[in-house]
Amino acid sequence: MKTVLNMMVALCVAIGYSQTSQEITVATNEFIETLSTENKAEILLQFNDSLRTKWTNLPVGLAKRPGLKYGELSDNAKIKFHELLITIFSSQGYLKTTSVMQLDDMLNTSIDEAVKRKLIKPEMAPKIRDLQWDYNNYYISIWGTPSTETPWSLKFEGHHLSINMTIASKNVSFTPMFIGADPALIPYTKHVGLRVLSKEEDYGIKLINSLNESQQQRATLSQDVPKDIITNPNNPHRITTYYGIQGIDLNSNQKEILIQLIKEYINNLETQKASEFLSTIETSGIDNIYFAWIGSYQSKSSHYYIINGPDFIIEYDNQNKGNHIHTIWRDKANDFGEDLLKTHHLNHKH
Numbered sequence: 001m002k003t004v005l006n007m008m009v010a011l012c013v014a015i016g017y018s019q020t021s022q023e024i025t026v027a028t029n030e031f032i033e034t035l036s037t038e039n040k041a042e043i044l045l046q047f048n049d050s051l052r053t054k055w056t057n058l059p060v061g062l063a064k065r066p067g068l069k070y071g072e073l074s075d076n077a078k079i080k081f082h083e084l085l086i087t088i089f090s091s092q093g094y095l096k097t098t099s100v101m102q103l104d105d106m107l108n109t110s111i112d113e114a115v116k117r118k119l120i121k122p123e124m125a126p127k128i129r130d131l132q133w134d135y136n137n138y139y140i141s142i143w144g145t146p147s148t149e150t151p152w153s154l155k156f157e158g159h160h161l162s163i164n165m166t167i168a169s170k171n172v173s174f175t176p177m178f179i180g181a182d183p184a185l186i187p188y189t190k191h192v193g194l195r196v197l198s199k200e201e202d203y204g205i206k207l208i209n210s211l212n213e214s215q216q217q218r219a220t221l222s223q224d225v226p227k228d229i230i231t232n233p234n235n236p237h238r239i240t241t242y243y244g245i246q247g248i249d250l251n252s253n254q255k256e257i258l259i260q261l262i263k264e265y266i267n268n269l270e271t272q273k274a275s276e277f278l279s280t281i282e283t284s285g286i287d288n289i290y291f292a293w294i295g296s297y298q299s300k301s302s303h304y305y306i307i308n309g310p311d312f313i314i315e316y317d318n319q320n321k322g323n324h325i326h327t328i329w330r331d332k333a334n335d336f337g338e339d340l341l342k343t344h345h346l347n348h349k350h
Helices: 002-015 021-033 035-043 077-088 090-115 125-131 198-210 215-219 252-266 271-282 335-347
Strands: 139-143 152-158 162-169 171-173 176-181 288-296 305-310 312-319 324-331
Touching: 021 077, 021 171, 021 312, 021 324, 035 139, 090 125, 090 152, 090 162, 139 305, 171 312, 171 335, 176 288, 198 252, 198 288, 198 305, 198 312, 198 324, 215 288, 252 271, 252 324
Parallel strands: none
Antiparallel strands: 139 152, 152 162, 162 171, 162 176, 176 324, 288 305, 305 312, 312 324
């Protein structure tokens, strides 16, 4: 396992991939330059505002967001904002982010079809539309002044999406990073069959089914599938207990699947930062990571898993008969840049 991860990190360095805080800062400032004075007043917020560390995945019809709505940007500003997203994410992460936004439009267009198919009552349609599902209803906020000298943050958030990035000097935090999908598989309309978060589900099911009966008994928790991820926005408590089966008790093939599943989340980032996180995990050791499962071992059924390592937590929850996914990746020390901000303040006078 170490050899695989080490080779990845070495290859990235040799090829010269890069994603520095400087590059992200430049891309952010280029985006800010496209904004009107009115736009800036809404997007640029104080770094010490408590709202910076608040997040939610609810539709904007249920939860207001700070910042400016994406749909209110000029075309030029939208182009620059996409360039910023491309700077932060790999192509995989960028396409997941923008696909989640497009899912909201697909949900909108499916309401009339759902009424026609008698899947929902006609009187429910206006209530659903009040949730304001829409590609344009995602909010951008920048906290502090984008610079490599002083800390600052970027939040991009809406229904089933919460991207939280913090930069302090050369260091970058990308968590908590929440990505969800509803529906997980589009059952009708011209988009039938589309699955935005397919591998998060498929690799998890592949891993639990690779375990023998004794291993499955250790990995599976005897409780109902949670209604949401446990570390949701309304739960301030952190998961400190390790559940399930430990990596040291997996065979080499099972460890490879576990690494594949972890990479599906971390490889949403551009190559250099993804490699840095994978290197940290490799140093802590795959043997020290725990995997726990709740619910069915099959797709199209409700299920949940948690991957809990010394440095990170990944949670995945699939409700509504396996067709409504919530996922989150959290860096245990660095949610909202917590640890890197402590280090920055220790090393810099303010």
